[in-house]
Amino acid sequence: MGRFPFDLTASELHARSEAVLAEAADGLRSLEASGARPTVESLLEPLDRVLARVQNLSVHGSLLFGVHPDAEVRAAGREVSEAAERFLNQYRLNGALYAALGRLDLSGADAPTAFAVRKMRREMRRAGAETDAETRTRLLTVSNSIDRTSNQFMENLAHFERSIEVDGPEALRGLPTDFLATHPPDARGRVRVTTRYPDFRPVMAYCDDANVRRALLHEFMNRAHPENVPVLRELLALRAEFARTLGYPHYAAFALEDKMIGTPGAAHELLDRLRGLLWDPARRDLERYLERKRRDQPGATALDPWDGELFGSGYYDGKIRNEEFGVDARVLRDYLPYGRVRDGLLGLCRDLFGLSFTRAASAAVWHPSVEAYDVRQGDRPLGRCYFDLVPREGKFTHAACFAVREGVAGIQYPQASLVCNFLDPNVAPEEARMEWRDVVTFFHEFGHLLHALLSGQPRWRYNGQAQVEWDFIEAPSQLFEEWARDPATLATFARNPDTGAGIPTDLLERLRGAEALGRPSRLLRQVALSAISLDYYEHDPPGVDPAVSYRSEWDRYYPWRFPDDYHPESSFGHLTGYSAFYYTYVWSVVIARDLLSPFLEKGTLTDPGVAARYASEILAPGSSRPAAELIRAYLGRDFTFDAFDRWSRETPSTTPGRGSV
């Protein structure tokens, strides 16, 4: 399939891209005249291979765009990925191939093959393959512009990072000692604190000086603003035009059609149901934070956004966790150096799924801080994974699992990379302390990676993980978070490297007891963001002011308003990839809670029988069948809301051993 190394120069990348795309264009041309009754061997197999080669180019370009330390290579990566996507956009409008796939002889084909072909045809129809030549020309231009505009939004987000300067360590009172040690004052006695997560999260959670929290949150909430305002408007307008050209009332109707949920109406029903369930408990969370604030500031009438967990770990909810539940997140941090967390996670995968991870010391990587591992299940190679966890200039700013190579049986093993920003760049990675919340995110992203590795040998690309319904894709990842909340799992690796002491059992029990604190408001925040993403894509763009629309949906779904000078719409990166279906997080968490049921019935998250069944019924099939069928095979029934409803209503417990698993 050809190698796509990480050390090519920008011009080498372009040359490589042109060669791959020229060869792929020849490949498609030779398949266009596929005769009256093309077969799996004469059409599907060569077509799938051509598309896989172009997809390799696209994901390689996207990865370089997101992670490469050299700005020129990042730019080339973006261009290469856009060129590959332009090729794929054009392929989807290829009427001759669309018709040939329709004539394909599937008489001897197995069910996954027939399912893959159905999806290929649907993808082409939804791209406009059935429209007239003039319409196709316009749709191609619009699709290409959508890809370019989405990338511009993400590039701005990575580029326009912000920071504040504060007076010496005094302004950072309350922060953990390891943080203060890595943020010494400069010659003028000032300390620079950035909006990158390893700074932002601890400052918002621990800094006693409300002015510092206020100033940093202001910068964080205005990342890429105003640069992304016109970009977002253009993206919404392009997608609206695309959907209307195909006869849909708006882009949301188009985007949800091939998802589990099916329609915007069903998505609204979900969001309104969750709002009804969560509104009062979320308000009680926020009132509780305000009460605690009044002990510091008698007479305080309102919770400020930098006071509580509204956009990340909060200050007063942290105080409550500490004072009422005996959980000091700074103490937890001492037991969570990255090296131990990683080894614990890999050990867990050995116990649950029989996986082994071998450090691939000679594997090419794009930055010296990146780790590569070869993964096997028993004797069987599964693929390779990478961890890129330290922030740096120009890198993707959030947390995600990037495909490096999608697996295809007999052709290539899957490769995927976690691209996150957990580790303080000022300290050796092995020793860098992690916030417990970041450990949960690490497990979340690793859940995506496991899905990619375990489903990594489909016969056809369209049966792979990348083709799973996008509103199911967050279920395995959110389920895997549970192991980072499980005291028995944490106890296997959480250890203080300075004292050698393992994490105290009673601290783990208290952590579990406190876990439900703030859960309703965290979930409701996701509901509000889901409503915003739907609303953006349901209205005619000239009538949508993204800032106004964001606020009005937020106010409808969240019982607390944020200041007028915040512009979170400019850094809402999911509006590019997930477009109208940010609701995937709340929908998938409903599913994930039910997927957890068989483990809870056993009373342990490490039951090998349930783990094996989960791996074989949910993860390994990738997209060889509809997600609803996989769930039915694993649970023995359709999923329900029952487990989620119970979980979302749990109250935090100060009695060790009484909280949720």
Ligand SMILES: [Zn+2]
């Ligand atoms: Zn995810």
